[in-house]
Amino acid sequence: MSEELDAGLVAEQIAESGRLGEPSGAREVGRARRRKEDARLVTGRTTWTDNIQLPGMLYMAFLRSPMAHARITRVDTSAARGRPGVVAVYSGQDLADEQGSLPCAWPVTEDIVIPDHPPMAVREVRYAGEAVACVVATDRYKAADALEAIEVDYEPLAAVTDMTEALAEDAPLVHESGNRAFTWKFAGGDIDAAFRDAPVVIERTYVQQRLIPTAMEPRAVVATTDGDDFTLYSATQIPHVLRVMLALTTGIPEHKLRVVAPDVGGGFGSKLQVTAEEVLALLVTRRLGKPVKWTESRSEGNLTVHHGRDQLQRISLAAERDGRLRGVRVDLLADMGAYLMLVTPGVPLLGAFMYNGIYKMDAYDFTCTGVFTTKMPTDAYRGAGRPEATFAIERAMDELAHELGLDPVEVRRRSWITHQEFPYETICGLTYDSGNYEAATDKALALFGYDKLRAEQTDRRERRDPVQLGIGVSTYTEMCGLAPSRVLGSLSYGAGGWEHATVRMLPTGKVEVVTGTSPHGQGHETAWSQIAADALGVPFGDVAVLHGDTAISHKGMDTYGSRSLVVGGVAVLAACEKVKDKARQLAAHMLEAAADDVEFADGSFTVRGTAEGKTIQELALAAFAAHDLPDGVEPGLDAEATFDPDNFSFPHGTHLCAVEVDTETGACAIRSYVAVDDVGSVVNPLIVEGQVHGGIAQGIGQALFEEAVHDSEGNLLTTTMADYLIPSAADLPDFTTGRTETPATSNPLGVKGVGEAGTIASTPAVVNAVVDALRPYGVHDVRMPCTPERIWRLVAEAGAPAPAATAGTGEPAASGAGETTTSASTPEESAR
Amino acid sequence: MPRITVTVDGITYEEEVEPRLLLVHLLRDRLGKTGTPVGCDTSNCGACTVLLDGRSAKSCSVLAVQADGSDVVTIEGLAQGGEWHPMQKAFHTEHALQCGYCTPGMIMAAIDLLRDDPDPSEEAVRKGLEGNLCRCTGYCNIVRAVRRGAQEMSQARQEREVPAS
Ligand code: FES
Ligand code: FES
Numbered sequence: 002m003s004e005e006l007d008a009g010l011v012a013e014q015i016a017e018s019g020r021l022g023e024p025s026g027a028r029e030v031g032r033a034r035r036r037k038e039d040a041r042l043v044t045g046r047t048t049w050t051d052n053i054q055l056p057g058m059l060y061m062a063f064l065r066s067p068m069a070h071a072r073i074t075r076v077d078t079s080a081a082r083g084r085p086g087v088v089a090v091y092s093g094q095d096l097a098d099e100q101g102s103l104p105c106a107w108p109v110t111e112d113i114v115i116p117d118h119p120p121m122a123v124r125e126v127r128y129a130g131e132a133v134a135c136v137v138a139t140d141r142y143k144a145a146d147a148l149e150a151i152e153v154d155y156e157p158l159a160a161v162t163d164m165t166e167a168l169a170e171d172a173p174l175v176h177e178s179g180n181r182a183f184t185w186k187f188a189g190g191d192i193d194a195a196f197r198d199a200p201v202v203i204e205r206t207y208v209q210q211r212l213i214p215t216a217m218e219p220r221a222v223v224a225t226t227d228g229d230d231f232t233l234y235s236a237t238q239i240p241h242v243l244r245v246m247l248a249l250t251t252g253i254p255e256h257k258l259r260v261v262a263p264d265v266g267g268g269f270g271s272k273l274q275v276t277a278e279e280v281l282a283l284l285v286t287r288r289l290g291k292p293v294k295w296t297e298s299r300s301e302g303n304l305t306v307h308h309g310r311d312q313l314q315r316i317s318l319a320a321e322r323d324g325r326l327r328g329v330r331v332d333l334l335a336d337m338g339a340y341l342m343l344v345t346p347g348v349p350l351l352g353a354f355m356y357n358g359i360y361k362m363d364a365y366d367f368t369c370t371g372v373f374t375t376k377m378p379t380d381a382y383r384g385a386g387r388p389e390a391t392f393a394i395e396r397a398m399d400e401l402a403h404e405l406g407l408d409p410v411e412v413r414r415r416s417w418i419t420h421q422e423f424p425y426e427t428i429c430g431l432t433y434d435s436g437n438y439e440a441a442t443d444k445a446l447a448l449f450g451y452d453k454l455r456a457e458q459t460d461r462r463e464r465r466d467p468v469q470l471g472i473g474v475s476t477y478t479e480m481c482g483l484a485p486s487r488v489l490g491s492l493s494y495g496a497g498g499w500e501h502a503t504v505r506m507l508p509t510g511k512v513e514v515v516t517g518t519s520p521h522g523q524g525h526e527t528a529w530s531q532i533a534a535d536a537l538g539v540p541f542g543d544v545a546v547l548h549g550d551t552a553i554s555h556k557g558m559d560t561y562g563s564r565s566l567v568v569g570g571v572a573v574l575a576a577c578e579k580v581k582d583k584a585r586q587l588a589a590h591m592l593e594a595a596a597d598d599v600e601f602a603d604g605s606f607t608v609r610g611t612a613e614g615k616t617i618q619e620l621a622l623a624a625f626a627a628h629d630l631p632d633g634v635e636p637g638l639d640a641e642a643t644f645d646p647d648n649f650s651f652p653h654g655t656h657l658c659a660v661e662v663d664t665e666t667g668a669c670a671i672r673s674y675v676a677v678d679d680v681g682s683v684v685n686p687l688i689v690e691g692q693v694h695g696g697i698a699q700g701i702g703q704a705l706f707e708e709a710v711h712d713s714e715g716n717l718l719t720t721t722m723a724d725y726l727i728p729s730a731a732d733l734p735d736f737t738t739g740r741t742e743t744p745a746t747s748n749p750l751g752v753k754g755v756g757e758a759g760t761i762a763s764t765p766a767v768v769n770a771v772v773d774a775l776r777p778y779g780v781h782d783v784r785m786p787c788t789p790e791r792i793w794r795l796v797a798e799a800g801a802p803a804p805a806a807t808a809g810t811g812e813p814a815a816s817g818a819g820e821t822t823t824s825a826s827t828p829e830e831s832a833r
Numbered sequence: 834m835p836r837i838t839v840t841v842d843g844i845t846y847e848e849e850v851e852p853r854l855l856l857v858h859l860l861r862d863r864l865g866k867t868g869t870p871v872g873c874d875t876s877n878c879g880a881c882t883v884l885l886d887g888r889s890a891k892s893c894s895v896l897a898v899q900a901d902g903s904d905v906v907t908i909e910g911l912a913q914g915g916e917w918h919p920m921q922k923a924f925h926t927e928h929a930l931q932c933g934y935c936t937p938g939m940i941m942a943a944i945d946l947l948r949d950d951p952d953p954s955e956e957a958v959r960k961g962l963e964g965n966l967c968r969c970t971g972y973c974n975i976v977r978a979v980r981r982g983a984q985e986m987s988q989a990r991q992e993r994e995v996p997a998s
Contacts, residue, residue, distance in 0.1 A: 035925055042933030043921040043940065045868020045908035052867035140862075142853070217872045217880060217934040217968045266870070266934030267968050299873040522932030522969050687928045694971030695931060722877035722966070730959040730972040759971075 027603070029531035029541050030750075033687040036527040037546075041264075048263040050221035050236045051296045058223070059088055061285060061295040062144035063278070064134040064151050065304065066126035069162070069375040069715025070173070071155035073124055076134055081150040086143035089289060090151065092134045093121035099284055101250040103340070104275055106242075106495030107347035113183040113371075116176045118340040120277035126155070127175055127339035128377050129716050130304030132277055137285055137293060160375040160715030164313055164334045167374050175339055175373035182337050182371035183346060187353050189428040190364030195328025199319035203400045209389045210785050211311035211336070211709040212702075213719070214382045215727050216521075218266020219302045224282035225292035232259045235279055238268040239559035240519050242496060244551050246275045246343070251283050258283075262549035265521035269699065270381035271306045272521065273561045274343050300720040308709055309382020311336035312349060316356065316393045324405055324415040328364035329394065331356045337371045338378035345380045346371050347494060351480065351562075352386030354429045358394040359438050359478050359653060360416040365428040375715045381561060383699055384757040387479045388764055395475040395765035399772065400781070409474050409769065410442065410451070417476065424746070431480065433651045434746040436679065438476060441741045445655040445677040448739050454659050454673075462777050465802060470672070471660045471774025475766040478653035481754030482567030482747070484646050498564065499645035501556040502572035504533060504580050506638035508625035510618025512537060512544045514576075517557020518569035519549045523756065524688045525565060529573050531684055532750070536577035537617055538604025556643070563652070563754030566684065571748045572644040579640030584620045587638075590631040591615055591623065648747040650754055654678035656697075656762040660770040664778065664802075667793030669771055671701065676762065677739040681753035686740075689755050693738050696759020702728050703760075704767035706786050777802040837901035841866060842910025850897045857881045857892040859900075860907060868909040868937055872966070879965030882938035883907045889945035891938075891964075908937035911944075919989060920944055923982035924975075931969035939965050943979045951987055953980065 041047050078090040093100070103118040121132045134151050138144035159173035166172055167180040174180060196202065223234040231253050237243050240262040248255035265272060278295050286293050297305070313334040319327040335349040349369045357365055402412035418425045420437040427433060451472070458470045483489065484498030501517040514533050518525055530544040547553050558568075581601060588606035589596040598609045607614030615623075620638060623629070627636035656676045662669040676693055683689050706726040710718045719725035744751025764785070771787045772780065778799040783791060834849045841864055850859060860866040860883070869892060872880030876894040883892045884906040892905075911918040920940050923929070930936040939962065946953065946961040953961060958979045959972070967975060 036928065038933070039925040039930060042930055042936050043908075043917065043924050044912060045866075045937050047868070047870075047933060049867070049870055049934070051870070052861075054862075054865075141858075142851070215968055217878065217932065217966065218870065219872065265932065267932040269968070296871075299875065299878075524931070691928050691931055691970060691974060694973050695969045696971075698971035699968070721875045722873045723875050727966060727968060729963045729966055730976065731963040733959075733972055735955065735973050735976070736971060 029534045030684050032531065032685065034527055034531055034541065034685055035687070036524045037530065038524060038526045049218060049266060050223055050234050050263055053223045053234055053263070053294070055223065055225055055292040058292040058294055059137045059139060059289070060141045060144045061282060061293050062136050062141070062148055063132040064148045064153070065301065066122065066129055066131045066133050068126060068155055068157055069129045069160040070158040071126050072158060073122060073126065073133065073153060074156050075152070075154040077152040078134060080152070081136060081147040084143070084147040084150055086139040087136060087147045088139065089137040089285070090134060090147065091285070093119060093123040096121060096284055097123050100280065103277060103280065104246050104250060104343060105341035105345060107344045107493060109185050109346045109350055109493055110183045113346060114176065114178045115341050116178070120280045127375050130377060135281060135285070137289065162374055162376055162711045162713065162715050164336050164372040164374060167372050175375055180373045182341065182373055185350060185369045187367040188365065189430060190328065192328050192330055192364040192366035195362070195364035196317070196319045196330070199327055200322045201320045201401065201404060203318040203397055203404060205316055205397055205400060205782070207314045207316065207393050207396060208784050209310040209312040209314060209392065211379070212309040212382055212707050213303050213709050213725050214269045214271035214306060214309055215725065216267030216269055216271055219297045219299055220272065220276065220278065220306060221294070221296040222279050222282045223292060223294045224286040226286045226290060230257050231283060231286070232261065233279060233283060234261045234263055236265050236272055237262045238265065238272040238519055238521055238561055240549055240551055241517060241557040241559050243275055243279065247279065247283060250275065250280050253283060253287070259550070259552045262519050268521045269383040270309065270385055270561060273381050274307055299722060303720045303725060304717055305377060307342055307380035308338065308377050309379060310389060310703070311379050312389050314389065314393045316397050318397050318401055320401055322405065324401065324407055324412045326360050326362040326416040328362050329356055330366045331368070331393070333367070333369040335369055335371050336376065336379055337373055338376045339373060340378045342378045342380045345378055348379065348381055348386045350386065350492065352390035354431055354480055355387050355390035356394050357428050358391060359418060359476055361418055362416070362428055376711060383696065383760045384479070385562065387757065388700065388761045391475065391477045391761045392765045395477065396768060399769045403776070403781070410446065413476050432648060433478065434648055435743045436478065436651060436653050437741060437743045438653060441653065441677045441679050442476060442655040444739050444741060445657050445675050448677065448737055449657040449673065449675040451657065467665045468661050468663050469774040469777070471662055471770040471772065473658045473660065473766045473768065473770025473773055474655065475762050475769060476655045477762045478651050479757060479761050480649045481563035481652055481757070482646060482650040483562040483564045484568050485648065486645050496558065497645070498558060498568065499643050500558055500564070500569035500572045501641065501643045502569065502576045503641045504573065504576035504639060506580060506617065506621035508622050510539070510543070510621050512539055514544060514546045514573055515554045516546060516548045516569055516573060517554055517559065518565040519557065519559045520565065521560065523560065523565060523692065524685065528566060528684045528688060529570060532570055532573050533577055536574055537580065538601070539617065563756040566752050567650050567748060567754045568644055568646060570684065570752060571646070571750055572642050574750060575642035575644050576640050579642055580638055583634070583640065584617055584638055586631060586634060587620050587624055588615045591629070646747045650681065650745045650747060650752070652678060652680045652753040652755060652758050654758060654762055656766040658766040658770045660767065660774055662771060662774040662792060664796045667789035667791070667796065669705070669787065669789070669792060671734045671767070673737070674734055675737045675739070676759065677741060678755065678758050679741045679743050680755040680758065681745040682742060682751035683740070684750070684752065690738055692755045693759045694736055696757060697736055697763040698728050698733055700760040700763030701733065701767055704764045704785055704787060706732070708786050835898050837898055839900050839903055839905060841905045842907055852896065852898055854897040855893055856895040856897050856900050859897040860892060866907050866909055869907050870934055870937065872934065877966065879942055880935050880938040882941040882965065884941055884945065889942050908940060911940070919985040920982035923978040923985060927974045927978035927981055929970060929974040929978035935965060935967040939967065939975060943982060946979065947983050947986060952983055955980070
């Protein structure tokens, strides 16, 4: 922790987060409970999909295209079939009649092109790594060996990896129908009026580089069959959605298909998918009548786990001279890759509603073109659309501040929605229900020691210190708790956004909560237990949470988009309330009182004004025995509930980052990082803090380290963890986190969701800091990831620093590097 | 096929193995020791870290034949008599894990780290764990956990050395 941090405030924060002690009192919600799920995870008793061994199990391995784009003229599997241990070999053609097309569930426009997407390529491959054939053998080594004996003849076709080139008239076609998948437009207010005679216009182009989500657990699938019943174990975030989609894709009837998500080692959106391998494992097990397993290697995974981001953003701000925003215009190219996967086209659209950020403006205009290229498809990655949007607006706001000679925090204050203005209907038509940007920002500034760091920055600039200090701020809000189903429907999303829970009091008084959410590190077992324990007045340890198996949890929409607590956690609460209603009826009957006279407290129902009562455990036993139930009341103390909120939730926050940039080497090191997030009411502060930490690390990864790089032929150059760098412990500082709490109004828990917050806020905070450090050198943008080489080149080309600038503002463009107001830094310019 | 003898978590196994079989696959697929997961194929992630004759080793980059005659401790062999190792406790207490996939390797690497530096600074922990990647936690709590584990281990050592009178 750096010495600038205000120690008192930090201690207060830490105490608040529960790290130094747990709040007294019986309430579980709000308490920093250590997690139930840890016991199996720290002792190695976990059930990862790859741990599953079934009698007679076979292993699958895939032969993958070494070319980004080619016609398949011949696949000869005969030699491979003869290899030791090989049970079967299939080409795409062999399975052509059964393999269907992988689904896209988000046709965002009516004229969208959704190309056929066979799990194994039949006639043409469109990205390097696409499966061409598969081997089934008795062990994983033999399966891998046999791949080498498959012969494939390819007739190379031209690759196209760049979106702008893909839209050119003479571009190689990824699909015969053309390289434009869709164009989606959205507007609010009079955008021409906002820009007409605008005193200040800022136009910028930002590159959202392609990312590889990199969950630590590689994907894995085990499929098995018993006659006409099928079970698929998969490292997936979405067992429920997957079951429906696989039934539709494979023709296996839904009621004969069980999908299990065992312990899942991280997802970040990358396991929110219906994958080729899942479909093929089912088809192969159906053909062979034997269980099959496939586990990807990391290098296979980098090629074939869907990628994230990959957008080219043109953003224009029109503003008054005092900094107030008039309007924002966004023209977005979004790389779909070669196919549209489950929610590929929806990702940029989720961002469409967020380019206005936390700001008031008169007009907004958004156009997105989805483009096909010969690369692995993109799809949801932590934040999905919203980090991209926040990055563009928050970078552009810094440029506005620079242009006007204002402090970057001040320029934000001039346009943000004040806390008195909530609920606030945004220019995008969303209603932000609650928030307090002032409070979060003030707290962040205090924790960070903003003024002191600005003073140091001035000093370093004046001294022409080769190690410059940069300070970056980002303020954000996001749209979480994906539901309401009605709204998702109006955006053409193929499913709903509700969530389901069942709560069962068992005869002995213990509780089972069955949830439709499907965690992969978020601690649902702990948090859902806390919610149920409070609602039912039972001990935390008396609650078990079941999930991730369609045979146990029959209904759900699964886990992504920070929706689990906001929708699923609330469903648990709603089911508990129903259980309590029933218990109250039963208590009234047994105590011979009117239900209205029965009060509930601390797990007991008592008749008002008397000591007479029944514990909820006694009622559970009575409901089980059913010897004396009131007329019309069914045995058992259990209930189901489905929650579909009437609005999204809108967490927000302010992140601040101080970066030291060595202008002689280009190296940059994060000196301190402060995050103040408002995620509404908090169920478990420990879990919230952990989610924020992890999110920040991933966002820093995008800012400084990560990029999926292709050569011009479309080959991925970053296939391993040696080439695709995710941050290690040595690359990151300790983060300081704080909270403000403005409860959401759209759910009774007041919760807003936290999974994506850190990732959304951190990327622009870090890049703003890096750019801030380099302003005296005339550098006004650094393309992500801000690698030492990129920074070094920019500094070397810019030459000597301009005279020392005013602290806190960088230097106004007019007196600085002479960049004009409306100059757009093209990606080429900033990409060096 | 070579025949090897290897002790894993206190049990000695004699196995015939292909020369190319990786130690991690011997542990996972043959001996059912699935507590040690695989995260990469380039020895970068550290998920597969075990103690090999007392020192941490990435079991995906050791051949089973190289482990002949060795003593291997995996995450499953850490708890003693039902009591978690202090490092396991510290990871739980500090919420140093989310999905938990990196956790066995982190814990094993941390234990080895403390052999050389029983009271590491934050920086030393960060440097020492550079070869173990976590995608969920952002490492703050892992660093805290390792330092807490270190404290508790040294306390336990002192208690053993100076029996309470
Ligand atoms: S699996 Fe061994 S280092 Fe990654
Ligand atoms: S806890 Fe998920 S990778 Fe570390």
